[in-house]
Amino acid sequence: MSGSAITPWVVGNWKMNPMQADAKALVNGFKELLQNNEIKEENCHLGVAPSMLALAGIQQELASAVRSVYSVAQDVSRIAGTGAYTGEVSAELLKDHQIDFVLIGHSERREIFGETASILNEKVKNALNAGLTIIYCVGESLEQRENGQAEQVVLQQICDIASVVQAEQWQKIVIAYEPIWAIGTGKTASPEDAQAMHAKIREGLTQITSFGSSIAILYGGSVKAENAVELAACPDINGALVGGASLNAESFYKIAQAFANTK
Template sequence: MSGSTIVPWVIGNWKMNPTRAASEQWTQEFKKILQQTSIKETKCRLAIAPIFIALSEINSQLQDSASPVNIVAQDVSRFAATGAYTGEISADLLTDYGIQYVLIGHSERRELLGDHAPVLADKLRLALKAGLTVIYCVGESLEQREQGIADAVVLQQICDIAAVVEDHQWQTQMIIAYEPIWAIGTGKTASAQDAQSMHEKIRAGLLQLTAHGANIAILYGGSVKPENAKELAACADINGALVGGASLNAHSFYQIADAFAQ
């Protein structure tokens, strides 16, 4: 079971969405909601992961919100600093632009864009070295779950990075996000019991790697919406949510965050 001192995170992953006009409307709506009923950072930490070209703009727009809203990059380069790497954005450039958080290992990047274990290790090493806090994503496919190897797959994904993360970094710079691939964008959701069971196994695996394992936030992702947020939030080892489609609606995203803030 997780430590009671973990403050939950609710992070909206906008993926390759939305348009500039829609994102501006979202920030205005979300700020208005927070102005009416803010969420204390001690109860739940909020974050949004926009597309790369909107990171600085969204960050600026949310600076004066009634509750702090952190900005997360959706990915980071496996190359450091600056240089001749067309299309890449390094961890050093992210921090230079005031970004403090990054997603690494999302299943869509693993499955569609070739982010296999060595690539992820390179990205993670550079992100941590630059001082970024990493939301590291793990999860199994429907086929792997049906084969009965879901636990092994997820725990292996965590073991893949064990040599990269120094002990103090587990405590200060690591968040884990469990996303069953078969539940991402499908409308299907692991039951709260199934999600808690996997989170408990992840917690046990983390405790094998670091003494800080009891205090690392483990988020659930996979068709999280207002209708299931309260049940997920009630689970002992679910310390927040990585929200996809529902995060594109300011009111839905607030409802999910509010469920975890309770």
């Protein structure tokens, strides 16, 4: 089933970048591009995920943009509420600061920081209970792809959260497919391979939830201005989670423009 009727999302994941002055210049440059040639909100949702330290400040900077650009947290605590948990930021604290979106399950969190399915389930449950919208990341390693396990791995990662997502809460889920072997490597899944996986994810979602046909499925993995148009043309790719290219205002704008023009 095609997701072509879904409004695309383009979200920049800044990861542990940049320094404060560069972040401000990046946001101002992006705002200026939007001011000169607006991307209509009905054609594309836009968001940026700065570091937790910069989240509130970037949100304030984005408030003066010509259109909504959402602030997205890169992570959330597995612990709910408030309390004596040094270094943690809960879903409730994010919501209290008007941060309504969060990334969960990024491969860097899974691989580097050892976040298991049970940890991710706690994060998903807390985020949904606090009213956040989740961009839930899935993806296979190169070894898993070469062994023919890619679809199985990705669909299992989606099934992992099904036990903690209540029926109506699937409306608050966005899926981001990021093949691990394409993140930060310069390698990108071919549009044909990416579309095939997105179609399989769509099929799996429709078996899990009645909202499966309306959930946005984003592609991530060395997305850049040069390949965005081709990726945006794929019927089940409903946007992009952009890494390195989101640290350049013009590149990020061109990627957003590519997906907006599919509407």
